Amino acid sequence: MAIDIKAIKCPHCGSVQKTEVKQDFYRCDSCATEYFLDRDDVHVYHHQEPVAIRSSSYPPVNTNLPILILIGAVAFIAVAYLVVTIFQLKRQASYSANVTYKTPRMQYSSFVFQNTTTGDPLYLRIGADHIDKGNGKSELEMHTQFVNAANGKIIEDRVMEGDYRTSLRCGLTFKTYRPDMIYAIGCNTSLFELDTRNNKIQNITQSLFKDYPQLSSGIARIEFDYDKELINIMDNEGNSYYYFPTLKFLVSSAPEAEKVWKTKFNQHFFEFGYLGDWTDEHKYNQLIENRYLSSTGKLTQRELTPGRKYFGPKIIYQDGENLLITVNTTASASSPITIQKINVSTGKIDWTLPPDIYYLYSTSRCQQGFAIEYRKGEEADYMHGVLVVSNTGKMIHNYQLSRAE
Known part of the structure; x- marks a missing residue:
């Protein structure tokens, strides 16, 4: 087969x-x-x-499996952390390249005045920048900044060196004797002069008083007299003196100072008071015009606005020809206030600004009209600045700053 x-x-x-x-x-x-x-x-x-x-x-057991899983988990976490860190660093680098944070300047003093060369209203602000020196060290750098309040342009921003740091940080008080003579006192021991032509402020304590041997022991205290055009001084030995800036004259007793004041100065000023008997039950605020002639020693007074009722009135500026006042709109102390210009001849109201809730500080004449420094409270987040108002009451510019500016 x-x-x-x-x-x-x-x-x-x-x-x-x-x-x-x-x-x-x-x-x-x-x-x-x-x-x-x-x-x-x-x-x-x-x-x-x-x-x-x-x-x-059950399937066979691999004794190395837990170790491998642990190693894999650690490796995964390390890689994820590295990726996130690199991403954040890149984002921070990108942000830092576009935005540089700077600690807001700490403000100590401010004042509005007229530049006697241009006639513009300038806003002087004195403050300190926090400068990081590295290695945990820092210092305060004092600045004097001058801003044209009519347009908000910064004219000067100077760094103040030396002994200015301490005296400027005390907060200055200012007094105007003439448009071109403005003094300030810091720490009650330093006298400053505001250069209204060149926009500078300088300590003149030593230079001004070096020619007066009475003050050779040094200055212990300086204060403005707000009723008279003089400066009260105490030397380091406890002696009191009285200095008249416009006369450049120093006397050593209160009677001598009163004599100079009455024989050397003509006075024309306004104030709120009462010309009647202070025992009157119905006395009220009167706007009074005062005139004093040194040649005759005679004082004349008159009520400028007879019959007018005032709530919380204050005078914020006067120069004999111009008078600015503020009044509360109601009898409540917390009511809004209005700024009014009063005609010094007739007592009539030339103009009134709309009511607002703010606190008013320095006021100055300027070529545009008037410059008025203001600050608002918590309800307006502490906004502040300078109002520039024309002679006819028109708002020309509101130089407005926020809380941290």
Whole structure:
């Protein structure tokens, strides 16, 4: 009988890969099935060895797996932290390149005056910048800034060196004797002169009094006399003196000072008072005009606005020809106030500004009209600045600053 040549395949999986165990007996290399050939009938018989059963149904345990997981987690966290840090640094670098934060200047004093060369209203602001010197060290750098209140332009911003740092930080009090003679006192020991032409402020304590031997022991205290055009001085030995800036004259007693005041100065000023008997039950605020002639020693007074009722009146500026006052709109002390210009000849109101709630400080004449320094309270977030008003009461400019400016 002829034999057909056929590929011998595993009867279980069909693989032709096998190993001959003995003649006509084979073992499948794929599934380990043993089979043999029956040549007469060409039958294929197979025998499959069963796979040994393990003692546990769970898969084999890798003892290194927890360590690998921990290492992977730490690596992931490190990479994530590095990516976030790099992103933040780039963002901060980008922000710093565009915005430089600077601590707001600390303000100590302010004053509005007229530049006697240009006639413009200038706003003097004295303050200190915080300068970081590194290594945890810093210092205050004193500045005097001059701003044109009519347009908000900064004219000068000077750094003040030396002994100015202490005396300027005390907060200055100012007094105007003439438009071109304005003095200021700091720490009650230093006298400053405001240069109204060149926009400067300088300490003149030593230079002004060096020619007066009476003050050779040094200055212990300086104060303005706000009723008279003089400065009260006490030397280091406790002696009192009286200095008249416009006369450049120094006297050593109060009677001498009163004599100079009455014989050397003509006076024309306005005040709120009462010309009647102070025992009157119905006394009220009167706006009084005072004139004093030194040549005759005679004082004349008149009520400028007869019959007018005032609530909380104050005089904020006068020069003999111009008079600015403020009054509360009602009898309440917390009511808004109005600024009024009073005609010094007739007593009539030339103009009135709209009521507002603010505190008024220095006021000056200027070529535009008047410059008035103001500050507002918490309800307006402490806004402040200078109002520039024309002679007819028109608002020319409101130089306005925010709380931190």
